[in-house]
Amino acid sequence: MKRVLLLFIGLVMMLSAKAQFPMAMGGGSKVTVTGKITAVVLDSITRKPVDYATVALIKVKDNKSVNGAITDDKGKAVLQNVAPDQYKLTLGFMGYKTKTVMVKTTPERPDLNAGTILLSPTSGNLKEVEITGQKAMIENKVDKLVYNAEADITNAGGDATDVMRKVPMLSVDINGNVQMRGSAVRVLINGKPSGTMANSVADALKMIPAEQIKSVEVITSPSAKYDAEGSGGIINIITKKKTAEGVSGSVNASAGTRSNNGAFNLNAKTGRLSVTTSLGLNQAYPQKSSVVVLNNAVINGVNNTTSQTGYSDWSRVGYNGSGGLDYDINAYNNISSSVKYNHFSNGGPGLYEVVTNGVVSHNSRDMDMSFNNLDWNVDYKKTSKKEGEEFTLSAQLSTGRNGSDFTNIFSNPNQPDLIIKGNNTGKNNEYTVQADYTYPFSKTTTLETGMKGIFRNIISDYGQGSGQNFDYDQNVGAAYGVLAFKITPKISAKAGLRAEYTKINAAGAGNDYFNLFPSVVVSKTIKGMTTIKASYNRRVQRPSLFYLNPFRNESDVFNPVQGNPNLAPELTDNMELGYSTYIKGSVINASVFYRRTQDVIESSINPIIEGGVNKNLTTYINVGTSQSYGFNVFASYNPKPKWTLMGNFGMNTYDVTNPADHIKTGTFLNYTAFARSAYALSGGWSTELWGVINSPRRTFQGRTDKMYFYGAAVKKEILNKKATIGLNVLNPFNRDLVINTVNTTATSNQSTNIHYPLRSFGINFSYNFGKLKFTQKKKINNDDIKQGEQQGQGGIGGQGK
Known part of the structure; x- marks a missing residue:
């Protein structure tokens, strides 16, 4: 009943706005030349x-x-x-x-x-001086910061994970888990969600070749128009999907010691009809990572110790394809449709020596994971003679299937082999309908309103063929209203309210909740191009299948992983004060923020004994309440027209408390730093150097040591500047990235040491043809579920998805 009432109220809002302010002439407002x-x-x-x-x-x-x-x-x-x-x-x-x-x-x-x-x-x-007219690497806009990835030559040969490491305000661990200012974010592709992201954003990012990415938008204070998911904010990845008169496109290819990528984009337009298509490929060679895991626990007064020493040899392959049609019915009506398919698989064998309370055995492992997803969008847009007035109606279907299979073989002298197997198949179907209406009352006042319905069904067969299923339904109804207006000629404001009703049915048990999400941002222009901005918003993160799935992944028998169907959503309040300016060719962007999150979702390690063997079972719980303070400073400077220096430094506190469970972590500092130097030489040559440092990452039980990445690239324009050829290098002076993690409970501790081979060298080639003109279409954004993190590396502690 609540959902029906909510949708009815939203519809009345839209129809009322339309009736009072006709689309064509604006309701008789005063005409100004x-x-x-x-x-x-x-x-x-x-x-x-x-x-x-x-x-x-x-x-x-x-x-x-x-x-x-x-x-x-x-x-x-x-x-x-x-x-x-x-x-x-x-x-x-x-x-x-x-x-x-x-x-x-x-x-x-x-x-x-x-x-x-x-x-x-x-x-x-x-x-x-020979000016090449290159796009700025970073653009600071009123409501977001934009990193133009296509202008960064060091990205060639990598994937979206490598690109994310260079984006201001973001931090990325070795598995590709992305955070903004120390908190989880929502990741969109071309302004809309992808079913591929539903399980693990880390795995989804590895599917996208860096050469397909045009830019990355960082939205720290989303308005009520956006779905409320993402406590840290929203990241929108814009791919090289373009519309051009005639035929145009691009071809990119790279080969290296770590991975090979390929990307192809073709665009055609004639009259009112536009057609786009793209294909991306990504293949990573097997990476042999040395792994050492030690579990210690005191259970029933007895000390139990299990150590594992060995290696994993994982590889991955992925491909994606898309196609789209766009047709202008007339000057005021447009219809478009697009479809995208993604496939990704990774995994491989591993071999470990296991010592359990002094008894030695050998464990041969094999782990394979796969993801397949299809997204189909249909969109209708109507504009009018009144500048800025727009009505859109959108529908989206997302359907996916993912699988996880593992085999463990334990060998002991004079004993038969012990074989442990498991498999999990997950199906995800999501249907979305959305209507949005924008009406400008005047040049200084604009109303945005809309309604949305999301209907999800997830089925996970986690019984290793026994027919046991986890059946999960989640339906969300939403309506919003946002008013943008000027308080004075130099002070602008945008205030809004979003209402969301959620109904859940999981394994026969029902739950529903209703939330209001206010947002407000006030911006003042001090002089010229200097602005200050203050904002507040409330956000939510609902757990996805990754966190809910009760399938028990025992690819590492001693460190199994299992989801928790009883998780509550996170609720976050954000406040931010920002400053940006341009000074004699320099860009400075600074902000301070405060964030409070209830029911924080984190992984939890629990020592157990099964069959006389000490194990650490990892699951997910609502840890408690987190309060975080932080700041971020970004600056760009051109000592010369061809030389660009760029740096970003961010810091935030980590502090989680839960008096009921006696959890109090204390306050820790997290930071991330990035620096870049780019220089363009004569004759079409350009060079770049860059480096990233991520501080140790904290959880309520543990810590992962800091990590750093650095690289360089050189590029040469050829074929009358229609093509480029270049060389890239990543971490050339360190073969391995060393990842140390320690987790501690009241009765146990777990330490993991991974040496992941990261050093790589590569060559890349790109070719562009045709004259390109960019267009942007409004798409559905499902921003309401917390995306999973990939656990472990090379099979240790991995979560089947």
Whole structure:
């Protein structure tokens, strides 16, 4: 009944807004003559376009910023909805001197072509400067920070996990688990969820070749328009899906000592019809990791010890393909559809010497995991003559199947072999319908409202063929309203409220809950391009199949892993204060934040004895309440037009308490640091150096030591700049990444030492053809479930998914 009432209220909100403010003319609001200002920005030496230069429009009489734009690949900028007045055009880009041009529009001539504007490089030796017009690596926008991965030549040959390590404010462990400011995030692909992410975001990221990624958006303070999942925020990976008039595309290939990647994108447009398609491949060679695991426990007054020493030899292979159609019915109506398929598998053998209370045996293991997922989207969009008014209706089907199989063979002298097997098959079906409506009351006030329904069914056969199933249904109904408005000409605000009703049926037991998620952000422009921002929002993270699945994975018999169907969702309150500015070609972005999370979900190790053998069973529990304070600073500086220096440093506290279970971890500091230097040489050559350090990672029971990654790349443009060829290296001076983890309970401790071979060398090639023009389509975003983390490495402590 609650769900029906919620959906009805949301529908009334949308219809009421539409009735009061007609789509075509805006309900009789006062008509104001407006126009546009266009300009083309060129380098003063080479006369080549300067793309991604910032253009700010400032009113002369009060020196207030009223509009802005970014130049395209031809150096052109267009500022729309400009009221007649006298203005200053302020133009700037890293490595160039800021320039101001006076302009004026009138009611009789509201449109103005400012013509060609030349920017001068800041370098002292201008005669030797050859500007290439490369996209900025980092863009700081009002509601997000954007990392342009396609502009980073060191990404070639890697996967999405390698890309994520270089994104400001993110930290990634060796398994690919991503956090923002020490908390879990929601990861989207092209603005929408993928069923591939439903089990493990770490595994899903390994499926995506780095060459397919265009950019990564980091949204720290999502509004109520977004689904409320993701206590740390939202990460949106934009792939190289493009729409162009005619035929265009790209081919990328890389080969190396660690992995091989391939990516192909083809785009075609004729008239109103656009067609896109892509194919990605990823294959990693078997990585032989040495592993040492030691379990100690005192049970019933007796000390039990089990040690394992050996290796795992895991490999992985993945491929994905997609296709899409986009058709403009007329100037105001558009329909589009896309389908994407993903396949990924990893696993391999391992061999260990096991010593249990002085008794020696040998364990031969084999572990295989696979993922298959299909996402299909259909979207309809209607616009009107009123600038900014938009109605969209979307539907999405996501269906997937994943499997996990393991075999353990124990060999002892003069005894028959002991064989332990297990398998798990999971099926995930998800259906989503969504309607959104945006209405601008005026230039300064805009309403966004919408409704959404998500219907999930998960079945996991975890009985090793015995017919036992875990059947899980989760239905979510949501409605939201967001109002964006200006308090003063320099102060903008966006406030909203999202209502979500969740009904769960798990193995015959039902549960439902209703939540309200407010959000507010206030931004003030101090002067020019300097802004400060304050925000608050509430978020939720519902556990996914990864955390709920009661299947017991015994690929490591002494360290089994099992989900918990009784987990409660996490609820988080976030507050943030941010500052950003551009100073003489430099970019500075800083923020401080506070976060409080109830019912934090973490892994929990429990010592048990089965068959006289000491084991550590890992499951997932609601640990308690976490409070975290932190800050992040990002800066970019161009000492010369061809030289870019970039750095990011973030720190946050970790503290979990639960008086009922006597849990109090104390306060620990976590940090992540990133540095990059890129230099473009003459003749189409470019070079880069980079490094990342992640601090030790804490849980309520343990700690994983710090890790660091570093690399370099060189790239050369060939074939009239249509193609590039390059070399990449990762951790060249250290063959292995050493991962030490220690977990402690009141009666036991577990230590794991893994030497993972990370050093790699590779060669890459890319070729682009056609003239590309980007378009962005609104898609469904299911942002409401906590995604799984891949546990362990090379079969130790792995979770079947």
